[in-house]
Amino acid sequence: MNALLNRALGERRGAIGLAVLAVIIFLIMPLALDIFRLNLVGKYLTYAFAAVGLVMVWGYGGILSLGQGVFFGFGGYCMAMFLKLEASDLASTAHQTTPGIPDFMDWNQVTQLPMIWQPFHSFAFTVFAIIAVPLLISYIISAAMFKRRVGGVYFSIITQAIAAILTILVVGQQGLTGGINGITDLKTLNGWNINTDSAKYLLYFINGALLFGVIMVCNLVLSSKLGRLLLALRDKEDRVRFSGYDVANFKIFIFCMGAVISAIGGAMFTLQVGFMSPSIIGIVPSIEMVIFAAIGGRMSLVGAVYGTLIVNYGKTAFSESFPSLWLLFMGAMFIGVVMVFPNGLAGLYQSYLKDRVALVLSRIKKVKSSDPLKVVKAES
Amino acid sequence: MSEKIALSIEDLTVSFDGFKAVDKLSLYVEKNELRVIIGTNGAGKTTVLDLICGKTRATSGTINLNGTELTRYPEHKIVQLGVGRKFQTPSIYENLTVLENLEISYPEGRGVFGSLTFKRTEQVTQRILEVAETIFLTEFLNTQSGLLSHGQKQWLEIGMLLIQDPELLMLDEPVAGMSVSEREKTADLLNKICQGRSVIVIEHDMEFVKRIAHKVTVLHQGKLLAEGNMESVQNNPKVIEVYLGH
Numbered sequence A: 001m002n003a004l005l006n007r008a009l010g011e012r013r014g015a016i017g018l019a020v021l022a023v024i025i026f027l028i029m030p031l032a033l034d035i036f037r038l039n040l041v042g043k044y045l046t047y048a049f050a051a052v053g054l055v056m057v058w059g060y061g062g063i064l065s066l067g068q069g070v071f072f073g074f075g076g077y078c079m080a081m082f083l084k085l086e087a088s089d090l091a092s093t094a095h096q097t098t099p100g101i102p103d104f105m106d107w108n109q110v111t112q113l114p115m116i117w118q119p120f121h122s123f124a125f126t127v128f129a130i131i132a133v134p135l136l137i138s139y140i141i142s143a144a145m146f147k148r149r150v151g152g153v154y155f156s157i158i159t160q161a162i163a164a165i166l167t168i169l170v171v172g173q174q175g176l177t178g179g180i181n182g183i184t185d186l187k188t189l190n191g192w193n194i195n196t197d198s199a200k201y202l203l204y205f206i207n208g209a210l211l212f213g214v215i216m217v218c219n220l221v222l223s224s225k226l227g228r229l230l231l232a233l234r235d236k237e238d239r240v241r242f243s244g245y246d247v248a249n250f251k252i253f254i255f256c257m258g259a260v261i262s263a264i265g266g267a268m269f270t271l272q273v274g275f276m277s278p279s280i281i282g283i284v285p286s287i288e289m290v291i292f293a294a295i296g297g298r299m300s301l302v303g304a305v306y307g308t309l310i311v312n313y314g315k316t317a318f319s320e321s322f323p324s325l326w327l328l329f330m331g332a333m334f335i336g337v338v339m340v341f342p343n344g345l346a347g348l349y350q351s352y353l354k355d356r357v358a359l360v361l362s363r364i365k366k367v368k369s370s371d372p373l374k375v376v377k378a379e380s
Numbered sequence B: 001m002s003e004k005i006a007l008s009i010e011d012l013t014v015s016f017d018g019f020k021a022v023d024k025l026s027l028y029v030e031k032n033e034l035r036v037i038i039g040t041n042g043a044g045k046t047t048v049l050d051l052i053c054g055k056t057r058a059t060s061g062t063i064n065l066n067g068t069e070l071t072r073y074p075e076h077k078i079v080q081l082g083v084g085r086k087f088q089t090p091s092i093y094e095n096l097t098v099l100e101n102l103e104i105s106y107p108e109g110r111g112v113f114g115s116l117t118f119k120r121t122e123q124v125t126q127r128i129l130e131v132a133e134t135i136f137l138t139e140f141l142n143t144q145s146g147l148l149s150h151g152q153k154q155w156l157e158i159g160m161l162l163i164q165d166p167e168l169l170m171l172d173e174p175v176a177g178m179s180v181s182e183r184e185k186t187a188d189l190l191n192k193i194c195q196g197r198s199v200i201v202i203e204h205d206m207e208f209v210k211r212i213a214h215k216v217t218v219l220h221q222g223k224l225l226a227e228g229n230m231e232s233v234q235n236n237p238k239v240i241e242v243y244l245g246h
């Protein structure tokens, strides 16, 4: 049990990184920021789910997905459908041609709640769907590709195409999805008003806790044999295959995992921001998510969170003053990261700060030296 | 045919856009046998191994290991049926330690969920230590394998196959890049590990072949040119012509 917790925290070094991040997210941010700004940070942290998922999929799995926004969207839309149904009760929609259905449906001459909306009356089903829908879709996509040994750039292009197609579908099916405006005017969750300041505080903390939960699960996966297999796969795929592993299954697993993580972020986005729209799920946001992970360091779960926060802070600050320059600036930043420091902020930390931090730590507690065979025996 | 035959290949042919890299090849390898395949560059030696382990699909012919037809199965299944294969260039996980390389190759927890719950039990550790000793790498267990010498990398890859205890072990040029003393050790290693299984080695170095081969098969342009013990093969006029004419 203790060993499991140790692995989830990423051993001692990982635990320190997590603790620092926890202090920032759970203590410094809430104390330093008003609720409006804190809610904004909460929104950024929902993107951090997608970035953390990309560390798993891209950093460790070696699969560059340019469609993480799709899965973010599935989570977000599932949550939005539930909230929208709750906001569309008979009393508040009495003035509509068809009371009891979401307002945008009424505007689009829909007179009956569509079939796929029906189960979203249930919160339990909604939570299930937030996980199951992206899981199913990501499984179908990745199984179809990886079992056929389609990989690399081709896979990236396909994920991007899926993001484009899905956006077009969502925008086109106005009566079903709310079209380009998305699903808006969300009010309560099981009767709990999510727009009050106190709800926003609570949601911020829930979101943060979920993010930490996700990072810990990722740590568990990475510290298992599967984690080492992923590294091995990126290095020598054929050697892994000819050691008796069905390589496609491991790629499918990691891709699905990234999709589900992204979807959890999407659901939390809807809850904290109060709407879901196609502008969050398309090609541009999907590429932005890759940039968050790249800048944070694509091999660092914690780095991905910092990357997301920093880029989004930059985006907000920068686009207030030079809105049209932001995209260019971000593109330049991405190229800069890839060319100059491919391991992102985490890589910079590793090469410049880690030794100094380690030195300080070793003064606090003397690190024991170990003889190799002892390590083997001690670990078993 | 004797009962001891482990691997039987019959009429094996593969053609790449009309070019037959392996042409109607038949080959039988017994249990406990160490077979060496020689031949000039491009003779089709590596391709034969590719066909056995499923990396390349045969155009026609059969490959049978202890009663199981291998050509039907995907690569990872063929491995699980007992075929281990070392690649021509050392193929190890350079970012992982020697220990981790061996652990990944340990034949347990090969599914997604099996690998998530895989534990390094006492039994696994014992086996890793045992194999590490066989391949002369006990002192390097916690060394990142990318830092090993070329010869040590070759040993490590052999160890990664040994830990799976395969019925058929196939080694593509295992002593390439090795020093003289490393070659000596490898020869002893190979003589030891062919006990209880069949081993196929592809090799160019005739001195080395002499030291290890029970039987030699000579390939030429995808076809079987000669087969027998080292001496008879070396004195075979067809073989002499091919090698000298090259």
Ligand SMILES: Nc1ncnc2c1ncn2[C@@H]1O[C@H](COP(=O)(O)OP(=O)(O)OP(=O)(O)O)[C@@H](O)[C@H]1O
Pocket (backbone or CB within 6 Å): B016, B021, B039, B040, B041, B042, B043, B044, B045, B046, B047, B048
């Ligand atoms: N996938 C492939 N597609 C087309 N041609 C191939 C393929 N694989 C091998 N060949 C050809 O088949 C022939 C046999 O190649 P192979 O690698 O088996 O030779 P080899 O005997 O191992 O030679 P070497 O001693 O140089 O390793 C070569 O002419 C090679 O170009």
Ligand SMILES: [Mg+2]
Pocket (backbone or CB within 6 Å): B045, B046, B047, B088, B172
């Ligand atoms: Mg070859």
